[in-house]
Amino acid sequence: MRTNRRQFIKISALGAGGLAAVTSTTSLGGSFLGIFDSADPGRDIDFKRTATYCEVCFWKCAAWTNVDKEGNIVKIIGNDDDPHCNGRLCPRGTGGVGMYNDSDRLKTPLIRVKGENGAEDTFREASWKEALDLIASKMKGIKEKYGAESFALLKHGSSGAHFEHLFKAYGSDTIGEPAYAQCRGPREQGFGATFGSWVGSPEPTDIRDTKCLVLIGSHIGENMHNTQVQELAEAIDKNVTIITVDPRLSTVASKSQHWLPIKPATDIALMLAWMHVIIYDELYDDKYIKKYTYGFDELKQHVKNYTPEWAYGITTIEPTVIRETARKMADAAPAVIIHPGRHVVWYGDDTQRERAMAILNGLLGSWGKRGGFYLKEKVKIPKYPQPAYPHPKWGWEEVSEDFPLAQMGLTNEIIRSSIPEENTKHKVKAWFVSGTNLPKSIPDTKNLEKALDSIEFLAVCDTMPMDVTGYADVVLPECTYLERYDKLRSATNREPSIALRAPAVKPKYNSKPSWWMAKKLGERLGLEAYFDYNDYSEVIDWQLRKLGSSLKEMKRLGVKKFDRTSGPLYIADGEDYEFATNTGKVELYSTELADLGFDPMPKYTAHPEPEQGFYRLIYGRAPMHTFSRTSNNPNLSELRDENKLWVNPKVAKLWSLKNDQKIYLKNQDGVVTTFPIKVRITERIRWDSIYMVHGFGNANKKLSRSYGKGASDTEMITNVMIDPIMGGTGMRGNFVTFIIDLKSVES
Amino acid sequence: MRYAMAIDTKKCVGCSDCVVACQTENNVPEGFCRDWVTESVSGTYPQVEIELRSERCNHCEDAPCVRCCPTGASQIVDGGIVIVEHDECIGCGACIESCPYDARYVHPEGYVDKCTFCLHRVTEGLQPACVSVCPTKCMYFGDIDDPNSEISNMLKTRKQKTLAPEAGTNPHIFYLV
Numbered sequence: 001m002r003t004n005r006r007q008f009i010k011i012s013a014l015g016a017g018g019l020a021a022v023t024s025t026t027s028l029g030g031s032f033l034g035i036f037d038s039a040d041p042g043r044d045i046d047f048k049r050t051a052t053y054c055e056v057c058f059w060k061c062a063a064w065t066n067v068d069k070e071g072n073i074v075k076i077i078g079n080d081d082d083p084h085c086n087g088r089l090c091p092r093g094t095g096g097v098g099m100y101n102d103s104d105r106l107k108t109p110l111i112r113v114k115g116e117n118g119a120e121d122t123f124r125e126a127s128w129k130e131a132l133d134l135i136a137s138k139m140k141g142i143k144e145k146y147g148a149e150s151f152a153l154l155k156h157g158s159s160g161a162h163f164e165h166l167f168k169a170y171g172s173d174t175i176g177e178p179a180y181a182q183c184r185g186p187r188e189q190g191f192g193a194t195f196g197s198w199v200g201s202p203e204p205t206d207i208r209d210t211k212c213l214v215l216i217g218s219h220i221g222e223n224m225h226n227t228q229v230q231e232l233a234e235a236i237d238k239n240v241t242i243i244t245v246d247p248r249l250s251t252v253a254s255k256s257q258h259w260l261p262i263k264p265a266t267d268i269a270l271m272l273a274w275m276h277v278i279i280y281d282e283l284y285d286d287k288y289i290k291k292y293t294y295g296f297d298e299l300k301q302h303v304k305n306y307t308p309e310w311a312y313g314i315t316t317i318e319p320t321v322i323r324e325t326a327r328k329m330a331d332a333a334p335a336v337i338i339h340p341g342r343h344v345v346w347y348g349d350d351t352q353r354e355r356a357m358a359i360l361n362g363l364l365g366s367w368g369k370r371g372g373f374y375l376k377e378k379v380k381i382p383k384y385p386q387p388a389y390p391h392p393k394w395g396w397e398e399v400s401e402d403f404p405l406a407q408m409g410l411t412n413e414i415i416r417s418s419i420p421e422e423n424t425k426h427k428v429k430a431w432f433v434s435g436t437n438l439p440k441s442i443p444d445t446k447n448l449e450k451a452l453d454s455i456e457f458l459a460v461c462d463t464m465p466m467d468v469t470g471y472a473d474v475v476l477p478e479c480t481y482l483e484r485y486d487k488l489r490s491a492t493n494r495e496p497s498i499a500l501r502a503p504a505v506k507p508k509y510n511s512k513p514s515w516w517m518a519k520k521l522g523e524r525l526g527l528e529a530y531f532d533y534n535d536y537s538e539v540i541d542w543q544l545r546k547l548g549s550s551l552k553e554m555k556r557l558g559v560k561k562f563d564r565t566s567g568p569l570y571i572a573d574g575e576d577y578e579f580a581t582n583t584g585k586v587e588l589y590s591t592e593l594a595d596l597g598f599d600p601m602p603k604y605t606a607h608p609e610p611e612q613g614f615y616r617l618i619y620g621r622a623p624m625h626t627f628s629r630t631s632n633n634p635n636l637s638e639l640r641d642e643n644k645l646w647v648n649p650k651v652a653k654l655w656s657l658k659n660d661q662k663i664y665l666k667n668q669d670g671v672v673t674t675f676p677i678k679v680r681i682t683e684r685i686r687w688d689s690i691y692m693v694h695g696f697g698n699a700n701k702k703l704s705r706s707y708g709k710g711a712s713d714t715e716m717i718t719n720v721m722i723d724p725i726m727g728g729t730g731m732r733g734n735f736v737t738f739i740i741d742l743k744s745v746e747s
Numbered sequence: 748m749r750y751a752m753a754i755d756t757k758k759c760v761g762c763s764d765c766v767v768a769c770q771t772e773n774n775v776p777e778g779f780c781r782d783w784v785t786e787s788v789s790g791t792y793p794q795v796e797i798e799l800r801s802e803r804c805n806h807c808e809d810a811p812c813v814r815c816c817p818t819g820a821s822q823i824v825d826g827g828i829v830i831v832e833h834d835e836c837i838g839c840g841a842c843i844e845s846c847p848y849d850a851r852y853v854h855p856e857g858y859v860d861k862c863t864f865c866l867h868r869v870t871e872g873l874q875p876a877c878v879s880v881c882p883t884k885c886m887y888f889g890d891i892d893d894p895n896s897e898i899s900n901m902l903k904t905r906k907q908k909t910l911a912p913e914a915g916t917n918p919h920i921f922y923l924v
Contacts, residue, residue: 044873075772085882088880088881090762091767221760229760233760249792249795251760252760254795255757623763635771638778639763648792684788686792
C-alpha cells in the first residue's frame with residue numbers, strides 16, 4: 001500500500017522526536033498496566049459516574065463511565081433507561097475502556113515532512129496552532145483556487161458531525177460517508193421505494209414480539225447491534241421461528257429452525273420463489289392486500305414462472321424447503337420480519353434485492369405491525385441559533401447525479417471525482433477525513449490510492465494511527481468519546497429519547513475533541529458566527545432547555561424519554577393509513593423505480609461464479625470488533641487479535657491445508673494480500689465460498705497489537721459492482737485462490 | 748445457600764462480553780482471564796450444530812483445588828464459592844494442575860487467581876459482573892437451595908449438562924442445552 005507522491009508514512013517512521021518521546025500534557029492517572037496492578041475490585045459506590053453514549057460502534061448505547069478516586073476509568077456500564085442497550089452494553093461497549101487506555105493512541109498533531117533526496121516522507125510533531133493554521137490556510141487556498149466545493153469531507157460517527165457543520169459553513173457540501181454507499185444505502189432505497197420510509201438506525205424491527213424472523217445474510221449476534229441481539233434472545237425464549245439464509249452457518253443460523261445454505265448471489269431467486277408460493281398458494285391476507293398495497297396483480301403475473309422448482313436449480317435450496325419456509329412466514333404474518341440487514345452492498349443489484357425483501361414484508365403485511373416493523377419516532381433536537389449556511393454551487397448531490405436514488409453523498413463518487421483522468425463534471429482537490437479508515441472501508445484500493453495520489457491536501461482526524469493516517473498531510477489526534485462532549489443523541493426508536501455524552505476525564509495526551517477542532521478552524525476561516533460558544537456544553541444546554549430539560553438534569557439521568565407524538569406504535573387493523581409513496585400504498589410494483597426507468601419489480605440476474613480453484617470471498621463481523629476500529633483495543637484484541645480464513649474441509653483436503661496454516665490470498669485480478677492469514681477448517685461453510693472477518697490486516701506498525709495480524713478482505717475487493725439505482729459499491733463478486741508457498745510472496 | 752450458575756447455550760451468541768466485563772470488574776491483568784468462551788462444532792455440512800459456552804471456575808462441591816492446596820489458600824466459603832486467599836497463596840500451582848476446567852492462572856503478582864462469582868458484588872446483593880452485562884441474558888445466577896429461585900426454576904424445566912462430569916467434582920456451572 002503505497003503511492004508515488006502521497007507516500008504512505010508508517011507513523012512509526014517519525015522524524016526527529018518520535019512519538020515515543022511525546023509526554024502527556026495532562027495527568028495520565030496511571031498507565032494501562034497500572035490499572036490492572038491491584039487485584040482488589042473497587043466498589044461501585046466509590047466510583048464517580050458520568051453519562052455518555054458509546055462510540056465504539058454506531059448503535060450509540062447510553063452508558064455510565066465509572067472513574068475511581070485516582071481518576072482512572074475503571075469500567076463502563078450500560079444505562080438502564082436506555083432503549084438502545086437496556087443497561088447492557090456489548091463487549092465493545094464494555095471494552096470501550098481500552099479505547100481510552102490504548103497506549104498506541106495518536107498523542108499530538110503531526111505534519112508531513114517531505115523526504116529529501118529520495119528519503120521517505122516522515123511526520124513531525126506539531127503544535128495545535130501549527131496544525132490548524134496549516135489546514136485553515138489550505139482550506140482558504142482551495143476555496144480561492146477552485147471553490148470551497150472542491151474540499152470534500154469524508155466522515156463517520158459523532159465527530160464527523162462537527163466537521164460537517166464546519167464544512168457547510170465554509171461552503172462545501174461535498175460530504176460523504178461509507179455508511180451509505182459502502183453499507184446500508186440499498187436497503188434505505190429499497191424499503192423507501194416500497195413503504196415510503198427508510199429503515200434507519202436502529203432498525204425498527206419488532207424482534208421481541210415477532211413469531212418468525214427471516215435473516216438473509218444478516219448475522220445478528222456476530223454483528224452486535226445491541227437491541228437486535230437482546231431482542232433476538234427474548235424472541236428465542238418465546239419460541240420464535242428463525243429462518244436464516246446464508247452460505248455460512250453463522251451463529252444465528254445455528255439457532256435457526258431452518259438454515260438455508262444458499263448458493264451465494266442467488267438470494268433474489270429464492271425470494272421470487274417465496275413470493276410465488278405466498279401468492280399462488282394464497283397464503284396472503286386478501287383484505288390487507290386490497291386495502292394497503294399497490295400492484296398486486298402485476299406482481300402475481302411477474303412471479304408466475306418463478307416456482308420453487310425454478311429456484312432450486314439456481315439457489316440449491318430444495319423446493320420442499322422453499323415451500324415450507326414460505327408457509328412458516330405466512331403462518332406468522334403479520335408478526336414476521338424479513339430483515340433488511342445492514343451491510344447490504346453485495347452484487348450491484350442490491351436495491352432490487354432489498355426491494356424483494358420489502359415486497360415480502362408488504363405481501364405479509366408486517367410493516368407497522370406488532371412483531372413486524374414498528375412505527376419509529378425520534379426527538380427533534382432544536383437547532384442552535386446560527387447564520388444560514390452559504391449555498392455551494394455543487395455538492396454531494398451533483399457529484400452523485402448519475403444515480404437517481406442516491407440520497408446521501410457517495411464516497412465512491414467523491415473519490416472518483418478526485419482522480420483527474422476520470423471523466424467527472426466536478427473535481428475534488430482536497431479531503432478532510434474524520435473517523436473512517438478509508439483503506440478498510442473503501443473497496444478497490446488501487447483506485448483509492450490514485451485519488452490519494454491526486455489530491456492536493458489531506459487532513460485526517462482520528463483517535464488511533466489507523467492506516468488512513470499514513471496518507472495524511474496533517475494528522476489531528478482526537479480524544480476518545482469518554483473525554484469529550486458531542487451532540488445529543490437522538491435516534492428513532494419505539495419511545496423517543498435523547499442521550500448525553502459528557503467527558504468523564506480530561507483528554508489524555510495532547511488530544512482534543514472534534515467540536516473544538518472545528519471551532520478553531522472556523523475561527524481561522526472567519527466563520528466565528530457559526531461557533532458562537534466557548535464550550536460545546538453551552539450548545540447542549542441551550543438545546544436541552546428548549547426541550548424542557550437541562551445539562552444538569554441530563555448529567556444526572558444520562559437518558560431522557562419523551563412521549564410519542566406521532567401516534568401509536570402500530571397500525572390498527574383496518575385503519576386508514578397512508579404510506580409516503582406515490583400511491584399512498586405499499587408499492588409491490590414501484591412507481592418510483594418505473595418512472596426512473598428501472599425494473600418496477602425485482603428480477604433475478606445471474607452473477608459471475610468463481611473459476612476452478614477460486615472461491616467467493618464472503619466477509620462479516622465478529623461480535624467483539626467494529627470494523628478495523630477496535631482491532632488494536634487492548635481489551636478487545638485479547639479476545640480476538642486476528643481473523644482466520646474459513647475453509648470447508650473438502651476444500652482444505654484438496655489443497656492439503658491444515659488448521660492455523662498461514663497462506664496468502666490472491667484474487668481474480670492477481671492482487672495478493674499484504675499479510676498471510678491462518679486457515680480455519682470448518683463444516684460451517686459451503687465449498688464454493690471462503691469467509692473472513694472484516695477489519696484485520698492493519699498495515700501501520702504503530703498499531704502494536706494489530707499490525708500484520710490477519711489479512712484485509714478489503715484488499716481483495718477490486719471488482720466493484722455499482723448499483724445503478726443508488727450508487728452502492730457491491731463487494732461480494734470477488735474470488736480468491738490460495739498461495740501456499742509463502743516464500744513465493746515474501747521473497 | 749448454594750450459589751450456582753446456569754448458562755443457556757440456546758441464547759448465548761459467544762460475544763465474550765462476560766469476559767471483558769470480568770476483566771474490567773476484577774482488574775484481571777492483560778493477557779489473562781477468569782472466564783472465556785468456547786465453541787464446539789459438530790456434524791458435517793450442511794447438518795452442522797454449534798454450541799457456544801461461557802466457561803469459568805465450576806465452584807465444585809468436591810473441589811480438587813481445595814483438597815490439594817498445601818496452605819489452605821484455596822477454600823470454600825459461604826454459598827459454596829471457591830476462592831483463593833491471595834495472602835495465603837504461595838503460587839505453587841498444584842491447584843492449577845488439579846483443576847479439570849483449567850480455570851486458574853498465576854497472577855503476575857505471584858498468587859493464583861480465578862473466578863470468585865464476583866463475591867464482592869454478590870455480598871452486596873448484585874449479580875456477578877458477567878451475568879449483569881450479558882446482552883442476551885443467557886446467564887442465570889442464584890441460590891439452588893432455594894426451590895423458588897430463577898435458577899432453580901431453569902434447572903427444573905430445562906435439559907442441562909455439566910462439563911467433565913467424569914471428574915466427579917460435582918460442578919456448579921450448568922449448561923442449558
